[in-house]
Amino acid sequence: MSRLPLLGHAGLDEIFAYRPSGPLTVRAFLAAAWALADRLPAGQRFLNLCQDRFRFSVGLAAGLLAGRSSLQPASQSPETLNQIRQRWPDVFCLCDSAFDSLDLPRVDYPESLAVHPERVVAIPQVAAEHVAITAFTSGSTGLPVPHDKSWGSLVRNARAEADRLGLRHGPRHAVVGTVPAQHMYGFESTVLLAMHGNSPFWSGKPFYPQDIVCALEAVPRPRLLVTTPFHLATLLASGVEVPAVDRLLSATAPLSEQLAADAEARLAAPLQEIYGCTETGQLASRRLLADAAWLPLDGVRLEREGELIVASGGHIEGRVPLADAIELLPDGRFLLLGRHSDLVSVAGKRSSLAYLNHQIAALPGVVDAAFFQPDAVPGDRDITRLCAFAVAPGQSRQQLLARLRQRVDAAFLPRPLFIVDALPRNATGKLERAQLQAFYESNRSQRHAAS
Amino acid sequence: MSQDASRPAAEALLMEVAELIVSALNLDLSPSEIEPDAPLFGEGLGLDSIDVLEIALVVSKRYGFQLRSDDDDNVRIFSSVRTLAEHIACQRTQ
Numbered sequence: 001m002s003r004l005p006l007l008g009h010a011g012l013d014e015i016f017a018y019r020p021s022g023p024l025t026v027r028a029f030l031a032a033a034w035a036l037a038d039r040l041p042a043g044q045r046f047l048n049l050c051q052d053r054f055r056f057s058v059g060l061a062a063g064l065l066a067g068r069s070s071l072q073p074a075s076q077s078p079e080t081l082n083q084i085r086q087r088w089p090d091v092f093c094l095c096d097s098a099f100d101s102l103d104l105p106r107v108d109y110p111e112s113l114a115v116h117p118e119r120v121v122a123i124p125q126v127a128a129e130h131v132a133i134t135a136f137t138s139g140s141t142g143l144p145v146p147h148d149k150s151w152g153s154l155v156r157n158a159r160a161e162a163d164r165l166g167l168r169h170g171p172r173h174a175v176v177g178t179v180p181a182q183h184m185y186g187f188e189s190t191v192l193l194a195m196h197g198n199s200p201f202w203s204g205k206p207f208y209p210q211d212i213v214c215a216l217e218a219v220p221r222p223r224l225l226v227t228t229p230f231h232l233a234t235l236l237a238s239g240v241e242v243p244a245v246d247r248l249l250s251a252t253a254p255l256s257e258q259l260a261a262d263a264e265a266r267l268a269a270p271l272q273e274i275y276g277c278t279e280t281g282q283l284a285s286r287r288l289l290a291d292a293a294w295l296p297l298d299g300v301r302l303e304r305e306g307e308l309i310v311a312s313g314g315h316i317e318g319r320v321p322l323a324d325a326i327e328l329l330p331d332g333r334f335l336l337l338g339r340h341s342d343l344v345s346v347a348g349k350r351s352s353l354a355y356l357n358h359q360i361a362a363l364p365g366v367v368d369a370a371f372f373q374p375d376a377v378p379g380d381r382d383i384t385r386l387c388a389f390a391v392a393p394g395q396s397r398q399q400l401l402a403r404l405r406q407r408v409d410a411a412f413l414p415r416p417l418f419i420v421d422a423l424p425r426n427a428t429g430k431l432e433r434a435q436l437q438a439f440y441e442s443n444r445s446q447r448h449a450a451s
Numbered sequence: 452m453s454q455d456a457s458r459p460a461a462e463a464l465l466m467e468v469a470e471l472i473v474s475a476l477n478l479d480l481s482p483s484e485i486e487p488d489a490p491l492f493g494e495g496l497g498l499d500s501i502d503v504l505e506i507a508l509v510v511s512k513r514y515g516f517q518l519r520s521d522d523d524d525n526v527r528i529f530s531s532v533r534t535l536a537e538h539i540a541c542q543r544t545q
Contacts (some may be wrong), residue, residue: 207500208507210517234504238511347501385477410492410499415478 003125004155006030006061008168008196012120017054017194018174018219019203024054026123031115033061040066041105043090045134047071047081048182050096054203055109056181057191059094060133064126064151070133072182073144074278074349075409078102083143128152135184135278138355147278155196156315157188157281160297162197164285165249165272167224173247174219175201177226178212184278185251189226199224209238222246225267229255230347232263245269251276253345254336260288275336280311280320284334293333302326302334309334344373344386346411359407360388360414365395368423371414372436387440388414389423418443464536472532475509476502487533503529510535515545 009016012027036058040046046063048070050056063070071091073080081102084091092105126132132151139145162168175193179186193199206215212235216223224247227235232250235242236259248263248271255263255273263271275294276282283302284294296302299314308321309328325337342352353371360369369390390400397417404413420443424435469482472491476498491498498506506529507518518528528538 207520208504208518209511210519214519230501230504234508237508238517240517411501413499 002128002152004128004152006033006064006124006126006195008155008159008198009123012123015172015200017057017200017203019054020218023200025117027117027120028115029054029058029061030120030123031117032058032113033065034120035113035115036062036110037066039107039110040068040094041092041107043068043088043092043105045069045071045088045091046107047073047076047084047091047093047101047104049076049093049099049101050109050181051205052096052109052203053177053181053190053201053205055096057194059109060191061195064130064132065124067130069131069148071136071146072133072184072187073136074138074183074351076182077406077409079407080144087146126151128155133187137278138351149281150317153281153315153317154192157297158192158196160299160315161188161274161282161285162193162199164295164297165197165224165247167193167197167199169198171222173199173222173224175199175224175226176206176212176215176219177201178206178231179226179228179252180205184276184281185228185274186226188276188282189249189251189274193226209235209240213240213242216243216245224249225269228252228347229259233259236262236266242267248272249274252347252349255288257288264289277322277324280316280322283311283316283322293329293335295333301332302328304328344371344412346385349409349411351409351412356386356388356408356412360390360400360404362407363390363392363400363403365392366400367391367393370423370431370436371412372440374440375437385415386412387416387418389418389420389436389439389443391420391422395419416447418447464540465532468536468539469532471509471513472506475505485532487536488531490531491529491535498529506535510539513545514539514543516542 007026009026014026015023016026016029017024040062046068048056048059050059060070071084085104092107093101094107095101096109128151130151131148132154133149134146136144136146167173175190177186177190181187181191190201194201202215202219204215206212221244223245225245226249229250245267246269248267248269251274260271270287272285272287274282275284282297283300284296286294297314300316301313302309302311309326310319310321312319323343327335327337342354344351344353356371371386371388373386392400397419401417423431424439425431465487466482469485473482511517528534
């Protein structure tokens with residue numbers, strides 16, 4: 001059985017992370033992880049709900065040391081927690097906030113851990129095959145689909161990303177991330193980069209533009225800002241004076257050329273993008289201002305297999321079909337042409353129309369229903385919200401929305417939800433996109449006329 | 452400024468803030484339909500963190516101050532149109 005180190009650091013006194021109280025060493029991190037590992041309940045799987053990136057990472061490491069697996073669903077809605085409990089009845093939660101964990105067994109991150117840094121003598125090893133985390137895709141049947149990630153594949157992914165970005169053997173960058181540790185991109189590009197990419201992170205998760213300013217000021221240069229197109233656009237639009245940043249990284253949705261150009265000009269730093277998906281982890285990178293084509297990470301290959309594009313090699317386990325429309329270039333790079341139409345993305349969160357339709361159709365009193373992503377309106381900022389139509393005699397919009405909120409992430413809640421008499425289904429019962437767009441426009445103008 | 456003196460300012464702001472939310476988020480309802488004390492998240496308007504950033508951006512432009520999440524009051528500030536208007540009344544520079 002092969003083993004890989006928990007951390008890629010060369011020594012125990014290197015810096016692992018920055019917190020408001022100052023830098024924290026690898027030794028302090030390991031001491032906290034060992035102490036927390038002793039306190040974990042018996043369950044094999046846990047939901048790591050810590051908001052603080054350092055505490056999240058201590059939780060992850062404690063789980064690895066104690067042979068546990070961290071579940072990282074895309075949403076933390078009550079419906080998701082219930083589905084997880086049905087699947088893994090011994091699941092417990094690790095929390096550092098007032099998060100409502102229903103009645104699941106719960107460990108609150110201790111205010112003070114009885115840590116013994118002097119007892120830490122080495123960086124521990126973890127079995128490469130151990131399932132370190134389980135990430136989820138929305139699936140099409142109403143149940144999230146779990147994807148197990150071995151510790152080996154995560155470490156290889158982190159090393160490949162850090163090599164590509166020149167971080168692993170280059171100057172040590174401090175990472176400020178606007179994305180949560182639980183989401184795959186935030187997980188890979190903040191938590192894993194700190195563990196195996198020579199890049200200590202800032203423990204907070206800055207939200208408002210002014211928060212990003214303060215977080216950057218709190219860490220030494222060189223600095224890497226890990227963000228999304230939405231957060232980046234908001235930061236630039238706010239007009240706040242941003243401290244020096246040395247590198248920018250974006251993912252979750254492709255950047256527009258305009259935003260990439262604005263960001264590089266205003267922040268005076270190169271902006272790279274990462275492309276990946278939950279099934280494969282990170283696949284490729286690009287710098288849009290230099291070239292629109294994506295270069296696969298070392299060892300990763302994309303190939304056509306009939307109708308599908310399949311990724312393999314490098315840190316990827318097996319051969320994984322990709323859900324995006326992709327054009328392969330002769331030199332191994334590729335262009336991203338967009339999503340297949342069933343996939344929807346709102347501000348970096350992904351779901352599928354099939355999944356969302358299943359959720360709304362399952363509500364009591366709903367006879368027929370469909371979600372729809374309208375065509376983008378030119379001039380709008382990057383966010384296009386979903387709408388939905390429901391045939392639900394005797395139900396109010398408010399009732400339906402309240403129930404739907406239990407089942408789907410707020411980003412996907414329909415805006416608006418139209419209560420209609422019937423959906424524009426064709427002779428074979430299908431809903432065509434063109435019909436839905438026309439139906440959307442006519443319903444919208446009726447509502448505007450009525451208000 | 453005493454509580455009594457600031458109240459009319461906050462009252463006048465309520466409608467302005469409701470209008471700002473409706474236009475910033477493209478909500479299809481009229482500002483008068485937003486109850487000043489109804490929750491903006493969850494059971495009320497059902498806003499999410501994307502919306503909060505949008506609102507924060509418009510607030511910073513219109514009223515000349517930046518929101519911060521280490522204001523411990525952050526959750527309270529965004530709990531209703533009234534609490535947001537009160538916060539703006541205290542913090543505005545323009």
